Amino acid sequence: MISLQEIKYPKIGIRRALVVGLPLFIYIIIALGFFGTAGSWTQRYFGQGEDPVQFIWFLHWWPFAIAHGLNPLLSRYVWFPHGFDFAWATSVPFASLISLPVTLLSGPVLAFNLLSVMAPALSAWTAFLLMRHLTRDWSAALVGGYLFGFSSYELGQMLGHLNLDLTFLVPLAVLLCVRRVRGEIGRWAFVASLAVVLLVELGLSTEILATLCVLGAITWVIVLACAPPADRLGLRQLAIDIVLAGTAMTVLASPFLFYLIKGLADVPPVLNPVTTFSADPLNYFIPTDVTRLGRTIFAPIAGRFTGGPSEQGAYLGLPLVFLVALYFRDHITRPYVRALLIAMCGVAVLSLGPWLHIDGMRTRIPLPWLLAKHLPLIHSALPTRFTMYVALCSAIAGALYLAAPDAGRWRPWRFALAGLAGLCLAPNMRAYAWAPWPKQAFFNPENVRQALGPRSNVLILPFGASGPGMGWQLDAGMNFTQSGGYVGFEPSGEWSWGVLAHLANGTVESNFGNELTAFCATHSVNDILIGPGTPAALIAAIEALGWQQHMDHGVRVVRVPSPSKVRYIYVNGDYWPSPAPANWMGRKMRIVAHGERAVLTLTGTSRPLRAAVRITITDKSNQTTYHIKQSTIKTFRIPMNTAVTVTASHTFVPDRIIHNGDTRHLSVLISLRPTSGGSPGS
Numbered sequence: 001m002i003s004l005q006e007i008k009y010p011k012i013g014i015r016r017a018l019v020v021g022l023p024l025f026i027y028i029i030i031a032l033g034f035f036g037t038a039g040s041w042t043q044r045y046f047g048q049g050e051d052p053v054q055f056i057w058f059l060h061w062w063p064f065a066i067a068h069g070l071n072p073l074l075s076r077y078v079w080f081p082h083g084f085d086f087a088w089a090t091s092v093p094f095a096s097l098i099s100l101p102v103t104l105l106s107g108p109v110l111a112f113n114l115l116s117v118m119a120p121a122l123s124a125w126t127a128f129l130l131m132r133h134l135t136r137d138w139s140a141a142l143v144g145g146y147l148f149g150f151s152s153y154e155l156g157q158m159l160g161h162l163n164l165d166l167t168f169l170v171p172l173a174v175l176l177c178v179r180r181v182r183g184e185i186g187r188w189a190f191v192a193s194l195a196v197v198l199l200v201e202l203g204l205s206t207e208i209l210a211t212l213c214v215l216g217a218i219t220w221v222i223v224l225a226c227a228p229p230a231d232r233l234g235l236r237q238l239a240i241d242i243v244l245a246g247t248a249m250t251v252l253a254s255p256f257l258f259y260l261i262k263g264l265a266d267v268p269p270v271l272n273p274v275t276t277f278s279a280d281p282l283n284y285f286i287p288t289d290v291t292r293l294g295r296t297i298f299a300p301i302a303g304r305f306t307g308g309p310s311e312q313g314a315y316l317g318l319p320l321v322f323l324v325a326l327y328f329r330d331h332i333t334r335p336y337v338r339a340l341l342i343a344m345c346g347v348a349v350l351s352l353g354p355w356l357h358i359d360g361m362r363t364r365i366p367l368p369w370l371l372a373k374h375l376p377l378i379h380s381a382l383p384t385r386f387t388m389y390v391a392l393c394s395a396i397a398g399a400l401y402l403a404a405p406d407a408g409r410w411r412p413w414r415f416a417l418a419g420l421a422g423l424c425l426a427p428n429m430r431a432y433a434w435a436p437w438p439k440q441a442f443f444n445p446e447n448v449r450q451a452l453g454p455r456s457n458v459l460i461l462p463f464g465a466s467g468p469g470m471g472w473q474l475d476a477g478m479n480f481t482q483s484g485g486y487v488g489f490e491p492s493g494e495w496s497w498g499v500l501a502h503l504a505n506g507t508v509e510s511n512f513g514n515e516l517t518a519f520c521a522t523h524s525v526n527d528i529l530i531g532p533g534t535p536a537a538l539i540a541a542i543e544a545l546g547w548q549q550h551m552d553h554g555v556r557v558v559r560v561p562s563p564s565k566v567r568y569i570y571v572n573g574d575y576w577p578s579p580a581p582a583n584w585m586g587r588k589m590r591i592v593a594h595g596e597r598a599v600l601t602l603t604g605t606s607r608p609l610r611a612a613v614r615i616t617i618t619d620k621s622n623q624t625t626y627h628i629k630q631s632t633i634k635t636f637r638i639p640m641n642t643a644v645t646v647t648a649s650h651t652f653v654p655d656r657i658i659h660n661g662d663t664r665h666l667s668v669l670i671s672l673r674p675t676s677g678g679s680p681g682s
Contacts, residue, residue: 032117047435061075080523099114176190269663278357464504496572607668
């Protein structure tokens with residue numbers, strides 16, 4: 001085994017730098033060997049889908065906003081005119097800061113590629129620092145760092161989630177706590193250091209920060225319960241110091257937290273379904289497509305796991321499981337070893353989500369994470385991502401077993417088993433494609449200024465996550481805003497626009513022209529830019545509107561008429577559109593008929609309750625009231641150029657009655673149709 005302690009150095013500083021820095025160099029070489037490419041790092045990007053393009057846009061956004069005197073936390077360059085609160089987006093401000101020199105010199109594409117490919121190396125290195133401190137064994141820490149930095153969790157998130165694969169701060173936070181408990185760092189040095197770590201983590205991933213705090217608190221309770229009485233005072237002091245660090249971080253991050261609270265109203269009740277993104281217990285033992293060995297043999301089983309390849313990161317592999325089991329078998333009598341085992345198993349159980357899934361099938365067996373359903377903010381965390389902490393615990397246990405002084409002649413065999421564990425985690429390089437940057441001649445800054453004019457607002461097709469619109473906006477030098485974009489979720493003010501689903505899915509229904517016209521008019525859209533890859537059905541439907549259009553460098557530019565020259569009706573507020581003839585409203589909505597008359601139909605046909613709901617329809621001068629029961633059907637005529645407000649006296653939540661998982665607050669079904677004749681949008 002490598003023993004750097006035996007090498008003689010002229011200066012202690014050089015020796016220390018080599019001991020600490022050599023592992024980082026080794027991990028970087030491994031990362032480049034796994035994920036590097038001989039192609040251009042400025043014309044190609046690492047990852048899959050449109051998520052990497054979104055992160056590249058964000059890496060450019062922060063320096064762009066600051067240089068132009070804009071508020072970087074509230075942007076109207078997307079979802080114009082309402083804008084988007086970037087405290088609720090995966091906007092990675094700290095990643096943008098540390099990569100700023102690269103962004104300014106060579107562009108955000110290179111910055112993103114460097115951050116993505118170096119992410120596992122950085123995580124492995126900080127885990128090495130933690131494990132070297134715990135084990136005092138360089139070789140064992142080197143292996144342990146690899147097992148964490150190149151874990152299945154990391155491999156999955158590298159497919160496109162920059163905010164979730166930059167995990168290097170988690171081991172540093174643990175290291176600071178260990179050093180504080182051991183008395184190796186003073187109180188205020190610890191508080192300042194941990195506050196900085198938490199602040200930087202906030203600038204990388206609010207989700208990891210939240211789970212680090214919650215799972216860290218649970219782990220602290222476990223450690224306190226297992227610790228010898230003599231150590232408990234120090235652990236209580238640690239808790240006080242952590243609270244002080246959290247308080248300092250909160251003060252420093254107050255502008256960000258202000259927008260986090262301010263933007264809460266625009267956040268969907270459920271960002272992602274936690275039952276879909278929960279780990280399958282079989283995934284801890286069965287590899288998926290991101291790992292090289294075993295993926296083909298076990299593909300029929302892994303194919304039934306939920307969440308997709310990027311969220312199936314539980315896999316540890318049998319060699320690592322065996323290595324960890326041997327460590328706990330031999331040392332379980334030690335208090336802190338028991339705490340590590342309980343914490344690891346506890347987090348593993350939490351990663352399974354609120355309901356047990358086995359082989360891709362949801363059972364009726366409830367699990368502890370079900371208790372988090374009603375907790376603020378943290379209920380949106382995806383349980384499958386807790387596997388990152390399981391990987392860290394496993395790597396720590398593995399490193400401690402390799403460094404155990406009782407290893408004797410078995411030490412080489414232990415390292416051989418650890419090497420086999422690392423081999424089982426080796427990535428499937430075919431899963432990590434480098435995609436060409438979506439270059440399009442039209443989106444040259446000078447051409448965009450000539451074609452669209454100054455301060456134009458556009459609608460880009462393909463829309464949102466279905467196309468590279470964020471990249472095109474970036475290539476255009478940010479010379480236009482867009483009503484749309486892919487920055488996470490749709491703001492709550494846009495939920496009632498059914499046309500957005502059609503634009504994203506490439507589908508068209510009978511009311512498409514009216515809805516698109518209304519959306520463009522209310523969002524001050526000047527032009528629709530139809531780029532390569534737009535579904536033919538959408539192109540045909542837009543052509544049918546008869547709006548002026550022309551081709552420019554491969555992009556169809558459609559000029560949107562002035563709102564005064566078009567007719568449309570639309571709904572906003574508590575309303576959930578779909579292709580169905582009638583759709584649910586909630587407590588309150590607003591209907592606008594512009595240059596058009598409309599008929600509103602109200603029905604209680606699908607209400608699961610027999611009690612009537614009072615519906616009040618109000619315009620500028622009149623108020624009409626209906627009592628809608630299950631069998632009631634009422635119609636109301638809306639005059640031209642009129643806005644009416646529809647209010648329901650009470651609502652119901654389907655999940656509380658028929659337990660179908662639908663947590664919306666609903667009242668009655670409505671349908672809306674124009675009566676003026678002709679084609680809406682003309």
